[in-house]
């Protein structure tokens with residue numbers, strides 16, 4: 001038994017108990033205000049679907065990985081599948097695989113196929129319907145890949161795709177062309193990426209992504225971070241992950257102790273809906289934040305999941321409570337099979353207008369389109385500048401009221 005496992009076990013209550021007791025334990029102290037996510041009773045869920053397993057197993061991330069739900073029969077025993085879901089699950093074989101951790105499955109509404117979280121992870125037949133403009137590699141990452149696993153587009157930073165594995169597959173994944181088909185540990189291809197980064201002095205910032213880098217074992221991640229840290233021009237390492245939302249048990253004291261040795265380290269956490277803000281995810285975020293890792297979030301705008309100002313406000317305010325700064329809200333990329341998730345761009349602008357001024361600026365992310373063809377992230381803002389009259393800039397505030405700003409610098413008064 002390694003130390004990470006021991007750390008987690010030390011923290012597990014001695015007796016399997018009710019979900020409330022587990023949640024209270026996981027929440028820890030000091031208390032924080034967690035919105036009431038529609039949690040089922042974890043103990044009852046375990047008894048029903050994993051007889052013989054207890055809370056010790058539930059809180060073990062390796063158990064969660066080993067017991068992922070990957071077949072129509074298994075998920076069908078937990079959810080009343082709609083005709084659409086049933087057909088998509090039995091017809092899937094190509095493309096993005098289906099997998100959900102037991103933890104995330106416990107958050108799904110058994111009777112409601114329209115639940116946001118369920119739409120995120122349970123396939124439907126709409127995935128088979130092509131929509132105009134879709135492309136397997138919409139961001140042209142393969143074009144900007146100097147060696148397998150590295151995408152170098154921006155001058156001073158690069159993306160290092162260190163695994164194709166995720167614990168849970170999001171049906172709208174931008175990298176659905178590549179994720180889910182390789183082994184969890186793809187160390188064999190890391191050396192080429194490390195060699196490229198070491199030989200490219202303008203790279204001062206490396207973003208580890210995939211797949212989900214936090215599904216790697218501590219030792220593998222430590223090995224990789226140590227080698228990156230040994231490259232003098234790599235100033236910052238970032239990790240993109242959905243683990244706190246789908247596999248929060250992975251964030252063990254051993255993991256954060258290891259990560260703490262590799263500062264400056266930043267993290268981008270992928271959250272889609274406020275129902276993901278459970279006591280368990282809050283605990284995972286707290287452990288990362290306590291290790292001094294600045295946390296930002298990334299969210300994809302998804303029709304029928306989060307394309308609503310109220311839902312987005314709950315998500316972003318909840319993330320702030322979990323010490324995660326909302327960073328990016330993405331317009332959904334035109335990936336094949338995601339037409340049913342895409343909203344008009346105007347919907348995203350409406351949501352931004354509903355956020356700005358109505359809640360603290362820290363809770364307002366940047367709304368961006370990742371430009372098809374590899375143009376990078378382009379920010380979009382509601383229009384707050386309505387024109388100019390002489391030296392005055394005409395502005396509209398968040399309430400729709402008009403104001404003038406004396407923009408005299410660089411604009412001499414024509415009357416003088």
Ligand code: SF4
Pocket residue numbers: 165166168169170172173174175176179210211212241242270
């Ligand atoms: S966690 Fe990220 S990489 Fe994995 S399936 Fe979801 S969006 Fe794709």
